[in-house]
Structure formats: C-alpha cells, structure tokens
Amino acid sequence: MSEKRYLTAPDPTETKFPKGVPFIIGNELAERFSFYGMKGILVIFMTTYLLGPGGELETMNREEAMTVYHLFTMSAYFFPMIGALIADIFLGKYRTILWLSLLYCVGHGLLALMDVAPHTMGIGMKPFLFAGLVCIAMGSGAIKPCVSAHVGDQFGTGNKHMLTQIFNWFYFSINIGAASSMVLTPFFLNAEWGGPWLAFGVPGVLMGIATLLFWMGRNVFVHVPAAGIDAFFKETFSKDGIRAILNLIPLFLIFVPVFWAIFDQTGSSWVLQTEQMNSFIGSYQVLPSQVQAVNPVLILIGIPIFTYVIYPMGDKVWKLTPLRKIGIGFVITAAAFALSAIIETWIVANSDQVINQMWADLGSAVTTDLVKPTKMSDMLQLVKEHGWTAKEIGPYLTSMPHISWQVLAYIIMTAGEIMVSIVCLEFAYTQSPKKMKSFIMGIYMLGISIGNFYVAGVNFFMEQTKDEAGNTPLDGPNYFWFFSGMMMATTIAYLIYTQFYKGKTYIQGEEQMECPKCGYDITKIQGPNCPECGTDVSTFLDAIEARATAEGTEVG
Numbered sequence: 001m002s003e004k005r006y007l008t009a010p011d012p013t014e015t016k017f018p019k020g021v022p023f024i025i026g027n028e029l030a031e032r033f034s035f036y037g038m039k040g041i042l043v044i045f046m047t048t049y050l051l052g053p054g055g056e057l058e059t060m061n062r063e064e065a066m067t068v069y070h071l072f073t074m075s076a077y078f079f080p081m082i083g084a085l086i087a088d089i090f091l092g093k094y095r096t097i098l099w100l101s102l103l104y105c106v107g108h109g110l111l112a113l114m115d116v117a118p119h120t121m122g123i124g125m126k127p128f129l130f131a132g133l134v135c136i137a138m139g140s141g142a143i144k145p146c147v148s149a150h151v152g153d154q155f156g157t158g159n160k161h162m163l164t165q166i167f168n169w170f171y172f173s174i175n176i177g178a179a180s181s182m183v184l185t186p187f188f189l190n191a192e193w194g195g196p197w198l199a200f201g202v203p204g205v206l207m208g209i210a211t212l213l214f215w216m217g218r219n220v221f222v223h224v225p226a227a228g229i230d231a232f233f234k235e236t237f238s239k240d241g242i243r244a245i246l247n248l249i250p251l252f253l254i255f256v257p258v259f260w261a262i263f264d265q266t267g268s269s270w271v272l273q274t275e276q277m278n279s280f281i282g283s284y285q286v287l288p289s290q291v292q293a294v295n296p297v298l299i300l301i302g303i304p305i306f307t308y309v310i311y312p313m314g315d316k317v318w319k320l321t322p323l324r325k326i327g328i329g330f331v332i333t334a335a336a337f338a339l340s341a342i343i344e345t346w347i348v349a350n351s352d353q354v355i356n357q358m359w360a361d362l363g364s365a366v367t368t369d370l371v372k373p374t375k376m377s378d379m380l381q382l383v384k385e386h387g388w389t390a391k392e393i394g395p396y397l398t399s400m401p402h403i404s405w406q407v408l409a410y411i412i413m414t415a416g417e418i419m420v421s422i423v424c425l426e427f428a429y430t431q432s433p434k435k436m437k438s439f440i441m442g443i444y445m446l447g448i449s450i451g452n453f454y455v456a457g458v459n460f461f462m463e464q465t466k467d468e469a470g471n472t473p474l475d476g477p478n479y480f481w482f483f484s485g486m487m488m489a490t491t492i493a494y495l496i497y498t499q500f501y502k503g504k505t506y507i508q509g510e511e512q513m514e515c516p517k518c519g520y521d522i523t524k525i526q527g528p529n530c531p532e533c534g535t536d537v538s539t540f541l542d543a544i545e546a547r548a549t550a551e552g553t554e555v556g
Helices: 021-040 042-048 062-076 079-113 126-153 160-190 196-216 228-236 239-267 269-274 288-317 322-362 376-385 390-397 403-430 434-464 477-498 538-546
Strands: none
Touching (some): 021 042, 021 079, 021 126, 021 288, 042 160, 062 434, 079 196, 079 434, 126 403, 126 434, 160 196, 160 288, 239 288, 239 322, 239 434, 269 288, 269 322, 269 403, 322 376, 322 390, 322 403, 376 390, 434 477
C-alpha cells in the first residue's frame, strides 16, 4: 500500500490540533504500561521467583540481578539508533513502529510463557527470560525514537506553537501508563491467584492493544517518507547536519548518560533498598516494586506545575532556556541520590538487630551449615531463598527507616527528571535537521544506554571484587555517594560545555517544497494545482513566499 495516499508533510496552514496525535498518545500510554509493568517487577522476579528446570528456586543475588536489569535497559536504549536508521533511510517512521511492535509483542509472550516452562517443559525460566528480554529490547528500543519524532512530524508552521504542550502531554501519557502498571503488576506477581504468568501476561496484552491503536490511526497520520540513504547522508554531512551532531553529541553521549545512570536505578537499587525499609502504612504493607509508582504519579502532578507555574515564574528572574533547565536538573538529581546515601547509612546502622532476629527465626535446622550474613541485603536474599514472602519479611523491618523517606527522594528525583528528560526529548527534536529527527533522537537514547552500561559495569565490578566475607568498597552508602559525586562532577563539566553551544531550531513544514499528498516538487509547478495528483497547493506556495526562515531561537 503506497504511503502517497496520505499526507507526506504537515499542512502549513493548519492551526488546530493534528488528528493523528490522539492515536499516538493512546499507543504510547498502552505501550508504556507494557514496558514499565514488565520492567518494574524484573529485579524482584529475578531475586525471588526465578525457577530452575525442576521447579526449584534459581534466584540471582543483588549484583547479578542489577547487572541483568541494566544490561537489558542498556540494550533497550541501544536499539533506538538502529530503529532510527531504519526509519530515516528505509521504511519511514510509521512502518518501522508497526513492524517492530509485533516483535515487541513476541517478547512479552515469551515472558508470560516462562512460568509454565519448569512444570511442563522441564527447562528453567532463564532461557525464556533472556529470549523475551532480547525481543523486548529490540522491539521497544527500535520504536522509541520513531514514536516521539512521529509526534513532532504531525505539526507544521501553523501549529508548531503547540509542540511544547503536546510533548508535555506525550510525557504525561507515558507516566499514566507507567504509574498504573507499577501499582498493578507487583500486585499480580505477589497475589496467591496470580504469579509471573499474570504479571508478565497483562503487559503483553496491553502491548497488543498499543499496536492495534497505532494501526487504527494510519489514515490520519502525516507519513513523512524515509529520506533514502543518499538524502540521509547528504543532510547528515551537510553544514546543518554536522553542526547538529557536533553540538548534541557531548550533551547526549557524555553528560546526559550520567543522569540516566542515576535515574534508572529507581527500578533496581532503589527497589532493593525499599526491601530493607519499613513499608507499612498503617496495617497495609506496600510491596517494594510498587513504590516506583510514586515517580510517574509525581510526574503527572509536576508537569503542569512546572509548565504553568515554576517555568513562567523562573523566566521573570532568569531566562530558563533548555540548557539551563538541564543543568539545574543535574544538580537536583545528585541531591536525590545523596538522600538515598543517607537512607542507606540509616539502614546499615539499624540492620544488626533485624539480621539477628531473622537468623534466629530461620531455625537451627536451616542455619547449622550457613554463615550468618553481615549485610541486610544478604540476609534478605537468604530468607527469600528459604521461601519467605514480602508479607512475612515486612514485620521484621518496622525498626528500619520508613519508606516515606524514599518518597521524599522520589519527589526530588522527579523534579530533576522533569527538567532533564522532558526538555531533552523536545530539544532532540527541535535541534535536529528535518531528515535526521529519528537519528538524533536515537543518539539521545544511546546516551540512556551508555548510562545503564555504567551501572551494569559498576555492579559487575562489585561482583568480581568481593572479598571472602562478600564485601566490596562500594557497599552500603558508598554506592550511592559514588553516583551522586559522579553527577556533580559531570555538572561542572556541563556548565563549561553550555558556554560554547550554538544551536538552530528546525520544524517540519518550514521551507516546504513538496506537495503534501504525493511529494511532487512544487517549486516546478506553474499553476495552483499539483500536476501529479491535482491537489490545490496555492496555499503552500503562498506560505513559502511569506514565511521567514526560523533561525536564532535562544537555547543556551
């Protein structure tokens, strides 16, 4: 089916909300439920529920689980570069998103099936786990830069003023999906009538719905065609292309990765820290994986506050350009992890009593041939290996720091996320030439991959350098102080970089030279109608003549 049935560029005279955006927003909401629902329970699943070929527990320790988690996240943000190249050179964004979403669904199916593998196939869960994670990393990763760039493609010069608002709502939908999934999937995993099959199966169903929603919007989308390899490289190595790459690579591949190295640990080290805290609110016990839902809920509250209150008020005192917002966000993020270090110090100080009580209650028959752990995380791993559930562990932790302290850390971290992640999402789109939108978005997401590689590398180092007692130099609060200090050092280098940044803003539809329906070069047209398809293009010609080149937007 030819894409020439659809608009290939936004109408520059359109001033209203693009018709295709609701389908993209709905797709993103369901897809993010599927991704974060699966990802949110991954560490707890690997350290608590993982079974071997005979149905016996075959769980991972803290460092192993964190290494797998961050290698998966690293892969999920490496494949955006591949997806961006496929979209920009060969298939276009629409077809890339549609076809790779099907692979994404296969990955979810494999995770849902692994619950039955030890009982019906005589094999462990790990082959299904790793195969499913590879498919999800490839599928989710490859579509990431295309979806956000596809949103921007729906806007032309007539409604480009709505871009910031729409990108905020786009991020808003991401967090609705994330918040709901982070509350529900841990519940499905922990429920007596549930388990891994349900906790991983529901996200798979949502991914199927996301794919269907996107397909339903095909007739109202603006389908910006793939540039082709010649046009892509021509623009990449043009003056504007080289400038964009040289400007953005330091930001996205050096500075932003450190932010993501910290932020993405809300799904790993922060979850494992929550396991060691008092999680009771009255008589109700919050599951460790559910605390992550605080972040997307705070995003839903924080986006309008920042958009309509904090940013306008800040602009009156000091112009909050994108680069300044990012720098402030870096400092806030470092503060959030510093608070985690303080919480960890508190946990270590109170852990001896809890370890002694748990050790005693394990019973002499169990502990005779074991050495009593000295770290709270190791003690928790031991009791989980002996079948203790989160509900059974919870009462032992009432003397530990309350999870409300971690909620405070989430509040601080969320403020940093709003000022870094959302701003980078829009910045990657507006600062990239028209035929490089997905590619530049892919570079930004490659930075997220690099950040997770840092974390996987640190945890692999910790696993390899343990002494006979299982200790490493980065145990306890030292781990969190290390990353907080790394973020502050990065911020200092970033401030130097911003002094030399000179950017240019690009919006789809500016300097439009093609018929929006068939792609014919309208600069060759003598009359008001396109000779290829008969479309009246007089308004486009008037817009070209009247429009000034959009350059010099303040970004520094």
